[in-house]
Amino acid sequence: MAATTHTVTNQAPPLVGYDVYTSDRALTEAVERHVAPELLEEAREELRELGRTAGSSQAQEWGAQANENPPKLRTHDRYGNRIDEVEFHPAWHRLLGHAVSAGLTNAWGRPAGHVRRAAGFLVWTQAEAGNGCPLSMTHASVPALRTDPALAAEWEPRLTSQVYEEGLRPASLKAGALFGMGMTEKQGGSDVRANTTRAEPIAGDGEYLLTGHKWFCSAPMSDGFLVLGQAAGGLTCFLVPRVLQDGTRNVFRIQRLKDKLGNRSNASSEVEFDGTWARRVGDEGRGVRTIIEMVAATRLDCVLGSAALMRQSVAQAIHHSAYRSAFGGLLIDKPLMRNVLADLALESEAATALALRLAAAYDADTEEERAFLRLAVPAAKYWVTKRCTPTVAEALECLGGNGYVEESGMPRLLRESPLNSIWEGSGNVQALDVLRALQREPQALNAFLQEVGKARGADHRLDGAIKDLLTELADLNGIEARARRLVERMALVLQGSLLVRWAPPEVADAFCASRLGGDWGAAFGTLPHTLDLASIVDRARAVV
Incomplete structure (x- = not known):
């Protein structure tokens, strides 16, 4: 009976065996735009290799296995000794090891390092987002450690190494090391100044014992x-090694371990310090100042992670629609579905263009670019991470009931999608950070306005949006209560400026008409029907 009735037809093949990097035209064009010509071929080759691996059936299977077999906490060994180990499925180690070997913890000090790493992070996160956490924190810890040259000399070579070594032993015996972080406490959350963990100095220079x-x-x-x-001097940053130099833990x-909505392959934990040995990083009382660059770097990774989730979900939706027929034709050819797909593609491309522009500013490292990042990073973190969940949810709906089934991979993307809007400060924290920069650092606003002004005169809707933004910025009455609206407009104007300058005309036209011109509904799929939607969808399609 099954042999004669169970004939499978009109199902899309899996999106597998493709190059995640080269099939993403928005990303490849951004890399070519921001990487110097003499470095471009080397960057292309390393990203193509990573893209082929990320799109392989093997990497996709690793991602599924790592989520189906989440980490386990082993507090004691068989004899009752406290060990506090976290056990991961082998697939997790394969994913993380490949990412480390691809240089995703190493952007500092190599030519175009931030753009190349950002592109690689965006590619690899599409295979599995869970290993992004240790990759991001290891990468972002470098500028914090550089406040103490001795610590930087000891740790930076290990943190930027492209060798992955699992297992707990003294870091001095390992060719590569990873970093985590522990900032928030029960009573404070994002308000880290409410922390109560005590740090008491001991005999060694810069050595402390932590309790909390x-x-x-x-x-x-x-x-x-x-x-x-x-x-004693106030909130301070410390380095806590997992294993001490003499081999004791x-x-x-x-x-x-936290039982989380998503990000299930990665371990997040609650820990207690009780006479825990630590080294001071930076001066006492300067803890927030010490970690501020680390926070900025991890916030950029939140933007990249969300852009990756958006890109993968859009690629899956377009792929499905290119094979699935309904009501007499392929879904991708139906005007309404084409509108939805084009709208999703716009959101994805705008996020990618913005994320890579921020990475390029890190590489430039000029005074003007640092001022630009001061506003652009929290604005981008606010907006792109906020847009991730509705984008992924709409893309899932494009697959219909198939998208709601775990085997499609779409539920995993959806569970992951809210994370980056929460990690490293939720929406209100980002909005308040933008206000703080506007009030205290006028050079940041000047750099931001110079950036968006580079596209002035190219599109009347963008010009109008910039004018409206300037009006909002001039009115400080009730500014905190309307901070989210202000930051949203800043992010959209910045995205519009980047697309007008660098994207194909049909992409820039559609973005400005909808996001800046007001001809856009509350849901995806409400773009003006007169736009060249077919070209936008074709551009975003991942070809196997």
Whole structure:
């Protein structure tokens, strides 16, 4: 009976065996735009290799296995000794190891390092987003450690190494190391100045013992952690090694692993410090100042991670629609579905263009670009991460009931999608950070306006949006209550400027008509029907 009735037809083949990098025209064009010509071929080749691996059936299987077999906490060994280890499925180690070997923890000090790493991070996250946490924190810890040259000399070579070594042993015995962090506590959350962890100095120079708890300690299998604690001089940054130099384990009591909505392949934990040995990083009382560049770098990775989730979900939706027939034709040819897909593609391309522009500013590292990042990073973090969940949810709907089934991979993307809007400060924190920069750092606003002004005169809708933004910025009455609206407009104007300058005319036209011109509904799929939607969809299609 099954042999004669169970004939499978009108199902899309899996999107597998393709190059995630070269099939993403928005990303490849951004890399070519921001990487110097003499470095371009080398960058292309490394990203193509990573893209082929990310799109392979093997990497997709690793991602599925790592999520189906989440990490397990082992607090004690068989004899009752406290070990506080986290056990991961082998697929997790393969994913993380490949990412480290591809240089995703190493942007500092190599030519075009931030753009190349950003592109690679965006590619690899599409295979599995969970390993992004240790990759991001290891990468972002470098500028914080550089406030102490001795610590930087000791740790930076390991953190930027492209060798992955799992297991707990002294970091000095490992060719490569990973970092986590523990900033937030139960009573404070984002308000880290409310932290109560105590730091008491001991005999050694810069050595302390910590006592307290961390409500969220990410990647607890790492070799070291940057944490905040209250010293005599105020809130201070510390480095907590997981294993001490003599081979004994530092006091690092993992109370439990968080049972999370998504990001299930990655371990997030609650830890207790009780006489835990630590080294001070930076001066006492300067903890927030010490980690501020780390926070900015991880916020950029939130933008990249969301852009990756958006890109993968849009690629899946277009792929499905190119094979699935309904009501007498392919879904991709239906005017209404084409409108939805084009709208999703616009959101994805705008996120990618913005993320890579931020990475290029890190590479430039000029005074003007640093001022630009001061506003652009929190604005982008606010907006792109906010747009991720509705984008992924709409893309899932394009697959119909198939998209709601775990085997499609879309539910995993949807569960992952809210994370980056919460990690490293939720929406209100980002909006308030933008206000703080506007009020205290006028050079940041000047750099931001110079950037968006580079496209002035090219599109009347963009010009109108810039004019409206300037009007909003001039009115400080009730500014905190309307901060979200202001930051949204800043992000959209910046995205519009980038697309008008660099994207194909049909993409820029559609973005400005909808996001800036007001001809856009509350849901996806409400673009003006007169636009060249077919070209936008074709551009975003991942070809196997």
